[in-house]
Amino acid sequence: MNHFTFSWGSNYIAVRGLLRALGHELSSPPRITPAIVQRGIELAHPFLCFSGKLVLGQIAAQLEKGDRRLAFMSSLGPEACRCADTCDYMDSLFGGYTGFSAHRFGGGSFDQALANLRSHFGPSVRRHQVVKAYAAFLGKVDLIHKVEKRCTALRCLAATPGRVRELKREALQRIDRAAGPAALWRVSRWFDRGAGSLPLREEGPALRVGVVGGEHILCELDSIMAVIEETAERGIFLDWRGGFRLLARATRASLEPLKEKCRGHLHGAPSTSEVFSCAHAVDFIREGYDGLLHVYAFGCMPQTAIKPILQRMAASAGVPLLSLSIGDRFAEEGLENRLEAFIDLLQARKGKGVGK
């Protein structure tokens, strides 16, 4: 049975791994283009976050191509957001496409995940199949995260950024093809060898910038985040610690250390992406990063709520912070201008020895 989903950057590959382990297939989502963005804006209420509009645009494009069975991954607990209750909403938007169905995978526990898969594929789904499917999913999520993070760092550190881009493309294709944990392990080893063999620049990074923000946007490395990622090739070491992997792997236990880092900034309200952003900003400041980039979708409730808190944290620590809200009027030129100005400011500060 063929399904489709939205991209989450390259993480649709992991969703495909889960479905293949259950004997099903997933189409590759289309790249985010201005036409897809526009379609999402037309479909959504203006107050829906920009990430949500991208999702709707991608779904509409695939429905128009003939796909009908939407499957998407979401956690169900406090880490979830609107995506936890979108099936009825999607039905109301896309019910006009005959045969359209929306189904959410994921769950706050193994039993919930099992129940969700059974509600879609029927009661014949066995526990061992779920274990296998989620092992494939999480294994691929981890490896995608490792590849993207290391390749972003290498675009700054390596002497041949073009070879880094090739390495990443090849690695993602191999992850997609890998069936089973052994195959994934071999891809991981292959990637490590490839990354380790790249010649490095003689000089170290000019600046170190910590990136925090909304997971949907941070994942979109080949589209929205591409402009930001390109700054790596100008000698800027970009680091982020959030993203889809963190959401997919979040448990109450794993969130506790992050919440502890947020003490003094956040009270004990439900844990969502603002906890990740806050905790990682604390780390970047403590580790002496030159600046912080806060990237989020306009209308993203957790990230809007955290924005004044990040501003205060950064101001108290004397670390420059640039908040980039990506919304309906997103334009690469505007983003480039703001980034250039921010980087110039960071370089000037560093040149004068400010903040050290």
Place this chain on the structure above:
Amino acid sequence: MVVPGGSTTRIGVPRSILHYEFGGIIARFLGGLGVDVELSPPTRREIFAAGKRAVIDELCFPIKIFVGHVAYLVAQQVDRVVIPVIVGHENDRMFPCHPRSRLADIVRALGVCEESQLLTPAFRFHKDGLSVEGFQGLARSLGFSKAACSKALEEATAVNLCRRSVDAGRGGPTLGLIGRPYVTADDWANHHIVQRLQRLGCRVVTEEDAGNAGYAPEGTGLHFALAARTLNLARQWDEKPEVNGLVFLLPFNCGPDGDIARYLTGTIAKPMLTLVLDELRSSAGMTTRLEAFIDLLGRSAVAVGGRSL
């Protein structure tokens, strides 16, 4: 008032978001304990302006109002300001929206209120309202006993300060008002919509008239508690023949209600007017939209063979 520790403490309660959301129970509870409570006055332009000056643009309209109320209380030199942290439903499946659960953090980060002034009891909620443990924690933090807490809570639960009485109208259409309690009950935020509609001859029914819908109704599958409540109420009134149409008050940049507005437009049968409430206040524009909607209701009633409204 003298709290058990022997000191005199005046505690401010913002008459905004959580006050309306929970029917004023926090202020009544503190009053029942014998605490000197200062409830900020109903929202007015100066209160909103103070909030707007402090808050980042992207936060929703009600949060700007809320911050204004906190600023007002701080200016009145209260000793503490109580801003409950709403953690989520006891069932761990429904939650407040993120900015609403981060009110205390936002106020602190904006520098509106000193950390030492904040009183931030954590509350979970259930289908009917706030959980007892939150009240116990609040009473304990002020030095009151469990027995005093129980007595004050019993008294506080008996009345609802935010309940509004609505007149029977003058033969015009009956309109169901839906939306977050802190916009439907805050007359400044909603441009005095109930009075405007009544002046146009309408009968307005609010959530209280719909019976005990509870705080967070289950069964909608929704993640956000107040969106579930709005959806439930809209569906309920969609079924009632005596309600001719719905007026949905949608605060600017409210994500969950934006989703619900789009969803309701496609799924309910009754005519619905969605009014986006923001800081750009034009009474002429508001009146025009209301008149047009009522006119439309009257015409559609005639068109389907009903009486002229």
